[in-house]
Amino acid sequence: MESSITMDILDKIFTLLIFPGGLFLLILGLAYEWVDRKLLAQLQNRIGPRWFQPLADVIKLLAKEEVIPEGVNPWLFIGLPIIALAGSLTAALYTPLVGLPPSHSFPGDLIVTVYLLSLLTLCMGLAGSNTLDRFSLMGATRTLTQLFSYEAPFMLSLLGPAIVVGSWRIADITSYTENHWLLLSQPIGFLVALIGLIGKLEMPPLDAPEAETEIVAGAMTEYSGRGYALFRLAKGAELVVGLTLVASFYMGGMANPLLFLLKTLLLLLVMVGLQTLITRLRIDQTVGLWWRYGTLLVLVQWLGMIIWKGVAS
Amino acid sequence: MESKRQDERFIIPIGPQHPALKEPAHFRITVDGEIITNAVVRLGYAHRGIEKATESRNWVQNIYLVERICGICSHIHATAYCLGVERLAGVEVPPRAQTLRVLVAELERIHSHLLWLGVAAHEAGFDTLFMYSWRDRETVMDLLENVSGNRVNYSVNLLGGVKIDIDNQISDTIREGLAFLEERTLHYLDVVSNDMAFLQRTRGIGVLTRSQADVLGCVGPVARASNVPRDVRVEAPYGAYQQYPVNIVLVEKGDLEARFIVRLKELLESYRIIREILDTLPPGELTTRMPRRIKEGETISRVEAPRGELFYFIKSNGTDTPERVKVRTPTICNMLSVLKLAVGHQLADLPMILAGIDPCFSCNDRVAIIDHRRKSPEIWTWQDLRQYGIEYYNGHSR
Amino acid sequence: MKIGLMFRDISTSLFQRPVTERYPYERKGTPNRLRGKLKWNLESCTGCGLCGLDCPANAIQVHVLDRKEKRFILEYHADRCTFCAQCVHSCRQGCIDLSNTDWELAALDGDVFRFIFGVQANVDEFLVGESSADTESPTSE
Secondary structure (H helix, E strand, O other): OHHHHHHHHHHHHHHHHOOOOHHHHHHHHHHHHHHHHHHHHHHOOOOOOOOOHHHHHHHHHHHOOOOOOOOOOHHHHHHHHHHHHHHHHHHHHHOOHHHOOOOOOOOOHHHHHHHHHHHHHHHHHHHHHOOOOHHHHHHHHHHHHHHHHHHHHHHHHHHHHHHHHOOOOHHHHHHHHOOOOHHHHOHHHHHHHHHHHHHHOOOOOOOHHHOHHHHOOHHHOOOOOHHHHHHHHHHHHHHHHHHHHHHHHHOOOOOOHHHHHHHHHHHHHHHHHHHHHOOOOOHHHHHHHHHHHHHHHHHHHHHHHHHHHHHHO | OOOOOEOOEEEEEEOOOOOOOOOOOEEEEEEEOOEEEEEEEEOOOOOOOHHHHHHHOOHHHHHHHHHOOOOOOHHHHHHHHHHHHHHHHOOOOOHHHHHHHHHHHHHHHHHHHHHHHHHHHHHHOOHHHHHHHHHHHHHHHHHHHHHHOOOOOOOOEEOOEEOOOOOHHHHHHHHHHHHHHHHHHHHHHHHHHHEHHHHHHHOOOOOOOHHHHHHHOOOOHHHHOOOOOOOHHHHOOOHHHHOOOOOOOOOOOOOHHHHHHHHHHHHHHHHHHHHHHHHOOOOOOOEOOOOOOOOOEEEEEEEEEOOEEEEEEEEEOOOOOEEEEEEEOHHHHHHHHHHHHHOOOEHHHHHHHHHHOOOOOOOOOOOOOOOOOOOOOOOOOHHHHHHHHHHHHHHOOO | OEOOOOHHHHHHHOOOOOOOOOOOOOOOOOOOOOOOOEEEOHHHOOOOOHHHHHOOOOOEEEEEEEOOOOEEEEEEEOOOOOOOOHHHHHOOOOOEEEOOOOOOOOOOOOHHHEEEEOOHHHHHHHHHHHHHHHHHOOOOO
């Protein structure tokens, strides 16, 4: 009996740290970041970075000196990137990463996953307000504003499939969507989820919190070295987890690794296309646009679903 | 000092190092939330002492020194200088040389406007337009390399004429390049006037009315976008512009979108002028003899740089080095409009407003000392300047 | 109101080769008028020195070993040169030209940028004179 408990614990540690969480997820995050940058370059008719560029960036950053500015709380300064990385790595445990069924699942883990993802954004907002630097403070304000306005529609659009399935468990939802393409039956929900994902990840055109030409680097201006590397790894992991969630809910589930790769890369291509076509919006325009229309669209979608469900039964 | 919060207002420093600025300058912006309430500018970070350096080089060497005041408007600086010196010496430049100067000046204008389009799109966050317009700018740089031998700092001017000539082969290459660029320019005009997301960042922002533009003394495309008909090529044609008249491009609205449209339409106008020049290039020589010592006298020369009116004052004392060369570049005239327009807009609009005037900070650093304590403020020696610096920093110690 | 007006551009670029020139693996040819390193044709030189006088960067110095015998040395500092081609036009005999193929002049060492043009015997005489001047005043700056 003891050996099976030990095997169980070892298995859990392996899942948590190596595969499919932990190290594997970090590497997958770097790979997806590379695909994003390379696709962006190809669409702009130029050569992008070589395959090892994000890895080289992380190694370089880890080797650099970490400068702790005056006037910050050093515990928060050092601890927030670690918490952010932990949040996005933990969120991956409940999603069908790489096409395998989620390693852990319990009823209600959909809400937990989404909130673990927003833990990352919250940490960035706190990191920005922690310093005395004007650029970071403005970046933090914008990050938190965008968090408030994008959280609601994104969450609601992910709840659409949950309503159809009648469960709050990601494992149940993905096994349902493997047979049904919700993209076709809930197109508005898919649109809201896609744009909500872009806003959540702070990718252009909704990257006002990180606008390079206005506020240098937003909330992460003061970070360098190890803290910055951890934030970037966390964002890479968030990219993978977000893509997995939206693709598995709306684009027909993930039965095996090959389908995972194809579907998430297809979704990434669509997102990169949107990235190239639209100018960066100002923060008041992003909030004003999406807080109203996004929520309205999702509610319209829900209404449609409820009516249809009522009529069908 | 300024890092303390004062009530609800922050002071945000844009520059001297900032991703929005391509060259160093310092703007102290006071914001309240995201709305700007005050803007103060401090220039001088790119001052190199060029005006002083012209006094110790001879007239020929100064062409190249003056050309390097700015990288994007280098030819027009050299042209203004040569026009002034030739007027002082009383020398008449042959018509073929004057026409070739205009040809290179218009090619440079195309280059500058395409560069500006990319930079302004980058400030707005529209990186795709940035990449594509800079890709197309390579075409005009290759044309300039074919004509003159270098992609930047073309050095085609000589005192008394030009160095280069064009033959049929180069003329055909130019025409091909222009056909490609014209198609792309029409596409960019379409994008800039119709793309909804881009218009949200440019329409109705930074509106400069005609009376404000008049009072603030704006020049160049900024003034023409507010319906002020100010263009030196039309008001006081110099060189070959009398034979190749320019149609002035005016837009009424005065906002950022208008500034985009003015520059893109000026590109189309430049294409037309270049084609006309290539069709009717007058024959003749390329240079004429110039004395090495220029007669005594003073003169001014005004030309139209891509950014506005460029003004040179040249004074000679009969030797082979100038006595005084004073340069007044267009960006300094337009800078005040940025400070006036910024108040009331959001912080995110400030890089766009700044990019809208097409700032060239390395052109615009001049020193003017107004000090009522001293009796004759005209000549400061190196010791005076050093002493002033010591007193300044001791008085304002941190 | 339209959106995404650059769609055509990006969709054609997706399937095209990037327009970047992969230097140094690919090199486009240079135009004829490119202004590269200086070349000196010493037969027609009269030693007037106008090229050195007019150079904005003091990159050319003309040393006269013997004016009657027409023995001249041209000392050229490629690291000071701005490749403006003023010397080409200042020379009334057309002795100077700028190469259009020799433009990759970067080096790790500063010494390689000083070129001494002339007939070999004259160059040797000049260098000997220079080094003896150096040994006579070793502490000069």
